[in-house]
Amino acid sequence: MLTRADAxxxxxxxxxxxxxxxSFEPPxxxxxxxxxxxxxxxxxxxxxxxxxxxxxxxxxxxxxxTAWDASAAGAHRLLEQVLLAALDRTDLDVxxxxxxxxxxxxxxxxxxxxxxxxxxxxxxLADPPARPVMHSPIxxxxxxxxLRGVLLGPGELPLAxxxxxxxxxxxxxxxxxxxxxxxxxxxxxxxxxxxEVHARGRTYDVKTTDADPSGTFVIRIDLWED
Numbered sequence: 094m095l096t097r098a099d100a101x102x103x104x105x106x107x108x109x110x111x112x113x114x115x116s117f118e119p120p121x122x123x124x125x126x127x128x129x130x131x132x133x134x135x136x137x138x139x140x141x142x143x144x145x146x147x148x149x150x151x152x153x154x155x156x157x158x159t160a161w162d163a164s165a166a167g168a169h170r171l172l173e174q175v176l177l178a179a180l181d182r183t184d185l186d187v188x189x190x191x192x193x194x195x196x197x198x199x200x201x202x203x204x205x206x207x208x209x210x211x212x213x214x215x216x217x218l219a220d221p222p223a224r225p226v227m228h229s230p231i232x233x234x235x236x237x238x239x240l241r242g243v244l245l246g247p248g249e250l251p252l253a254x255x256x257x258x259x260x261x262x263x264x265x266x267x268x269x270x271x272x273x274x275x276x277x278x279x280x281x282x283x284x285x286x287x288x289e290v291h292a293r294g295r296t297y298d299v300k301t302t303d304a305d306p307s308g309t310f311v312i313r314i315d316l317w318e319d
Contacts, residue, residue, distance in 0.1 A: 094214040095133070098154055102131055102212065109178055113162075113171060120159045120202040127167065129175055130159040131210070132200075139213055150216040157192070159207045172206055179210055186211035240264075240279040240286065242301070242310035244272040252314060255292035273309075290314060 099117060106115045106129055114128035124130075139151035158179075160172035179187050188209035197204045240259070244252035251272030258265050264276040279286065290297045293316055301310045 094150075094152065094216050095154065098212050098214050099131075099133075102156070102210075106131070106175065110171060110174060119200050120157070120161075120205070120207075121200075122202060124161040127162045127171065128160070129171060130157070130161070132157040132159070134209065137211070149218060152214055154212040154214055155188070156210040156212065157207055158210050159205060169206065172208075176208060179208075184213070235280045235282050237278055238281045240276040240281075240301070240310070241308060242274055242312055244268045244274065244290065244292075245311060245313045246316050249313075252292060252316075255290055255314075258289040258291070259286060260289070288312070292316065 103115050103117075110129050112127075114126065116128055116130050117132065118130065119132045120130050133154060134157040135155045137153040137155060139153050158172070158175060160168045160175065162168040162171060176187065179185055188211060190209070192204070192207065194204060242257070244255055244257070246252040251268075251270070253268055253270045253272060255268045255274075256265065257268065257274045257276065259276050259279060262278065262280075264279060266274040266276050268274040286301045288299050288301065290299055290312070292314065295316075297314050299312050299314070301312070
C-alpha cells in the first residue's frame with residue numbers, strides 16, 4: 094500500500110512541478126535546488142467498509158508537504174501550486190493545521206509553511222478458494238400421487254359430503270356417498286399428512302395414519318351432536 098501510494102504521488106507531482114524535484118526525505122536545513130517534499134509523517138486508521146464478505150485493509154497516510162527554492166518567494170509559489178492542485182482532487186484530503194515546534198525540532202528542521210496531505214490507501218483481500226466438488230450432486234425427487242382416504246363417523250358409518258383440506262400443498266376434496274375422497278398431486282414420501290375435515294359445521298384436525306393394503310387411509314371422526 095505504501096509503495097504504491099509513493100509511486101502515484103511522485104508521478105503526479107513530478108508532472109505538476111517539473112523541473113523541480115520530488116523527495117520523500119524529511120525536511121532539513123540544507124536543502125539545495127528546487128523541490129517538493131513528501132515526508133510520510135504518520136499513519137492513521139480508516140474505518141473498514143461494511144457489507145462486504147472480506148472488507149479490504151485500509152489506512153490513511155499523512156504526508157508532510159514542504160517546498161524549497163533558492164528564494165523564499167520561489168518556495169512559496171511552488172507550495173501554493175501543489176496546495177491548489179491537491180485541493181482540486183476529491184481522493185485526497187488537505188490538513189492545514191501547522192505543526193508544533195516540538196515536531197519541527199524532532200525533524201531537525203526550522204518551522205516553515207507546510208500542510209499535511211491525507212492519502213487513503215486500500216489493500217484488497219482475495220476471496221477464499223471454493224471447496225472442490227468431489228462428486229456429482231444427488232437429486233432425490235419426491236414421488237407425487239393421489240392421497241386416497243375414507244371418512245368414517247360413529248359406528249363406522251361412512252361420512253359423506255365432508256370437505257377434506259390439505260394445507261401444503263393446498264388441496265381440497267369432498268367425500269362421496271361411501272365416505273371416500275381423493276386429493277391429487279400430494280407428496281408420497283411416507284410421512285403423515287395434516288388434514289382439516291369440515292363436517293356438520295365443525296372443523297376437525299386429523300392426521301393420516303397407516304394405509305390399508307389398498308393404499309387408502311381410514312380416518313375416523315367422532316361427530317359432536319348438539
